[in-house]
Amino acid sequence: MQIYYLPDQRTVEADNVSTLLNASLEAGIPHTHVCGGNARCSTCRVMILEGQEYCAPRTSAEQELATQLQFEPGVRLACQTVIAQNGKIVLRRLSLDAEDMALFFDQATGKITTRMLGQEKSIAILFADIRGFTAFAEALPPYDVIYVLNRYFQRMAQVINRHAGTINVYMGDGLMALFGVENPERAVERAVRAGVEMLTVVEDLNPSLEMLYQRRLEIGIGIHYGGTVIGTIGDPKSPKMTAIGDAVNLASRIEAANKTLGTKLLISEEAYQETQTQVVVGDRFNVQLPGKSGEYCLYEVQDVIPSPAYDATLALKLTVPVPAHPPSSRRWRTSLWNLIQKIF
Numbered sequence: 001m002q003i004y005y006l007p008d009q010r011t012v013e014a015d016n017v018s019t020l021l022n023a024s025l026e027a028g029i030p031h032t033h034v035c036g037g038n039a040r041c042s043t044c045r046v047m048i049l050e051g052q053e054y055c056a057p058r059t060s061a062e063q064e065l066a067t068q069l070q071f072e073p074g075v076r077l078a079c080q081t082v083i084a085q086n087g088k089i090v091l092r093r094l095s096l097d098a099e100d101m102a103l104f105f106d107q108a109t110g111k112i113t114t115r116m117l118g119q120e121k122s123i124a125i126l127f128a129d130i131r132g133f134t135a136f137a138e139a140l141p142p143y144d145v146i147y148v149l150n151r152y153f154q155r156m157a158q159v160i161n162r163h164a165g166t167i168n169v170y171m172g173d174g175l176m177a178l179f180g181v182e183n184p185e186r187a188v189e190r191a192v193r194a195g196v197e198m199l200t201v202v203e204d205l206n207p208s209l210e211m212l213y214q215r216r217l218e219i220g221i222g223i224h225y226g227g228t229v230i231g232t233i234g235d236p237k238s239p240k241m242t243a244i245g246d247a248v249n250l251a252s253r254i255e256a257a258n259k260t261l262g263t264k265l266l267i268s269e270e271a272y273q274e275t276q277t278q279v280v281v282g283d284r285f286n287v288q289l290p291g292k293s294g295e296y297c298l299y300e301v302q303d304v305i306p307s308p309a310y311d312a313t314l315a316l317k318l319t320v321p322v323p324a325h326p327p328s329s330r331r332w333r334t335s336l337w338n339l340i341q342k343i344f
């Protein structure tokens with residue numbers, strides 16, 4: 001089997017490979033395959049210029065994507081295109097310009113960097129927004145608005161960090177935080193506990209805001225647990241991690257639903273299923289969400305059930321690097337080591 005690659009102008013002998021993508025990768029051709037060869041992206045696409053008859057017909061997964069993206073008949077997903085017969089194939093790779101290279105390939109190793117490509121992960125997504133902030137901001141000098149926002153965001157960041165989450169995006173007076181990107185352990189529980197604590201912290205802030213500005217802050221929080229693609233975007237010199245996917249949109253809609261439902265903290269059915277033994281819920285709502293079809297069951301979270309094990313585990317993980325062995329003969333360190341052993 002011979003495959004001639006354009007624009008590489010390389011001929012590859014491919015006798016024992018199953019797909020066009022495997023042939024490229026075995027020959028060291030930097031063939032982009034963002035989703036890892038699972039028919040979930042289209043970055044491996046090629047135009048078959050000659051020898052279509054040596055390729056097996058599209059798989060159902062490839063056909064689905066081809067229909068969605070309106071591929072011409074000669075455009076194939078290399079990862080899905082099985083070489084069916086011996087012959088000569090001429091193809092052109094379609095994702096390969098210098099900017100693609102900068103995005104997808106590590107200059108030092110010449111290998112694809114998964115960091116830049118994205119990875120599918122189920123995570124907990126928390127959106128929070130200040131209610132009526134436009135009116136609040138209009139009544140204050142701009143410097144005071146910045147001051148209030150900075151105090152608010154600082155306190156929210158402390159809470160989110162304490163529960164091992166990350167604020168990923170600030171949007172005006174809103175934020176999106178992610179839990180479970182690095183460590184999936186108890187990700188939804190961490191998000192919900194953070195959400196409840198955020199409400200408490202806002203209440204703690206309010207007396208000083210009332211004293212200074214005769215105004216209070218109210219926030220709404222929405223949490224969902226679902227599949228996303230985590231990747232980095234932006235200039236490769238200063239990339240920024242983000243989460244993309246329907247789950248992110250849904251979390252944002254859930255947060256917005258607080259306004260119409262008169263609630264402060266709503267979680268999705270998926271988030272509830274992960275945390276039902278740890279949360280105290282109030283009302284349940286079956287609602288339609290803007291831009292979404294069907295009905296969604298949302299749960300109003302009123303509180304979380306205290307968990308000393310959760311608190312201790314998290315606190316230690318965040319503050320004490322766990323050594324491989326008791327680090328020294330000093331008594332306090334050995335005591336700490338014994339405590340860690342008990343908890344883990």
Ligand code: FES
Nearest residue numbers: 033037039044079
């Ligand atoms: S690598 Fe994503 S579809 Fe082929």
